[in-house]
Amino acid sequence: MARSANANFSKVQALIVDSDNFSVEILRQIFDGFGMPEAASASDGEAAMAVLQNGKFDLLVCEAMLKDMPGANLVRWVRSQANPRLRYMPILMLTGHTQLGNVESGRDSGVNVVIKKPVSPVVLYDRLVWAADSPRPFVETETYVGPDRRFKFTGMPEGGGRRQTDLVGDIGDAKEPNLSQDEIDGFMKPARMMVFE
Amino acid sequence: MxxxxxxxxxxxxxxxxxxxxxxxxxxxxxxxxxxSENVCHLSADLLPALYAELERAEEIVAAAPDPLPPSSMRELFECQSVIYNLAGTFGETALQRISANLSDLLADMIERGSCPSEPVHVHLRAAHMFAPGMPHVSEEALAMLLNHLASIRAFLRDGTREKMQA
Structure with missing residues (x-):
């Protein structure tokens, strides 16, 4: 989808899974700005499973650390469902803790994109549109179901969108430093072929 | 095979x-x-929530024994995640960075099973200094403070700053 093209969010049904109500409200307001109807929400993994089984959703936005289970477990459950609408649905994982191990865990659970919290509208919009437009096939193996983790990368999501405050890696000497959104994008798409400036 | x-x-x-x-x-x-406009409108409702979370963090530490047990650390960790997200969303970068440092420290200490309360107190006092509406603190002072907080974390994790630098 070209950067100038319109995106019609008016019929997109999204489910937000996050135990932080403030985060849910912020995401809802961002989605509202995009023109999306009010997104449903669930505060933990078990509740999300029930809602997903009984509803019809086009998009799942899931926090990486839920109260009752890691977000990666919920993603694996979704990817293990026989219902193709669930199994192949685009999933965005949000996390404020972007150490390499956390991003790796999200990627290997089968998410389409990992997004660093706090989320800005531009980052969310560009990754969401990119996830929908991405030509990645789904891979099904004994140990992994999800978007192909090895594919030709033809550039960043249009718009680039990264906020200055994303780079917080210099605040401490973590065992694993927090990654910026650009680094996460690079890690999600390791076979980088070219990058548009 | x-x-x-x-x-x-x-x-x-x-x-x-x-x-x-x-x-x-x-x-x-x-x-x-x-x-972006929608998110800006939220600030009137959510900035008070940010203050409330800062208070809640103080209460969690005050109510817990020293060293902090894992349950208190986890509660505090969740609280810091909320502060980090709200502060980052509304442009309170300094508070966001302090909160991120405390979250990382707590993540290290949760692995170990306990955490002395003093370093947590230091972070919480620092967070209050940079809460919305507080007097402006210079970038130099902020950099110095963040450096000190990083040293505290390195000390707790590795024993000494020198060991960490080596």
Whole structure:
């Protein structure tokens, strides 16, 4: 989808899974700005499973650390469902803790994109549109179901969108430093072929 | 040698793509402007929540024994995640960075099973200094403070700053 093209969010049904109500409200307001109807929400993994089984959703936005289970477990459950609408649905994982191990865990659970919290509208919009437009096939193996983790990368999501405050890696000497959104994008798409400036 | 089944490749267009490409909709620039405006409007409601979370963090530490047990650390960790997210969303960068440092410290200490309360107190006092509406603190002072907080974390994790630097 070209950067100038319109995106019609008016019929997109999204489910937000996050135990932080403030985060849910912020995401809802961002989605509202995009023109999306009010997104449903669930505060933990078990509740999300029930809602997903009984509803019809086009998009799942899931926090990486839920109260009752890691977000990666919920993603694996979704990817293990026989219902193709669930199994192949685009999933965005949000996390404020972007150490390499956390991003790796999200990627290997089968998410389409990992997004660093706090989320800005531009980052969310560009990754969401990119996830929908991405030509990645789904891979099904004994140990992994999800978007192909090895594919030709033809550039960043249009718009680039990264906020200055994303780079917080210099605040401490973590065992694993927090990654910026650009680094996460690079890690999600390791076979980088070219990058548009 | 174990035989693995071949991987299946499924080429399937997400329904989301068809929905986004359906006629109508909004231009990216307009959608982003509306979304940003919506988030700005939230600040009136959510900034008080940020203060409340800062208070809650103090209460968690005050109510817990020293050293902090894992349950208190986990509660505090959740609280810091909320502060980090709210502070970052509303441009309170200094508070966001302090909160991130405390979250990282707590993540280290949760692995170990306990954490002395003093370093947590120091972070919480620092967070109050940079709460919205507090007097401006210079960038130099902030850099010095963050450096000290990083040293505290390195000390707790590795024993000494020198060991960490080596």
């Amino acid at each position: 174990k035989k693995y089944k071949a991987a299946k490749l499924i080429y399937r267009t997400p329904e989301l793509r068809a929905l986004l490409r359906s006629p109508g909709g909004t231009a990216r620039k307009q959608a982003l402007a509306r979304a």
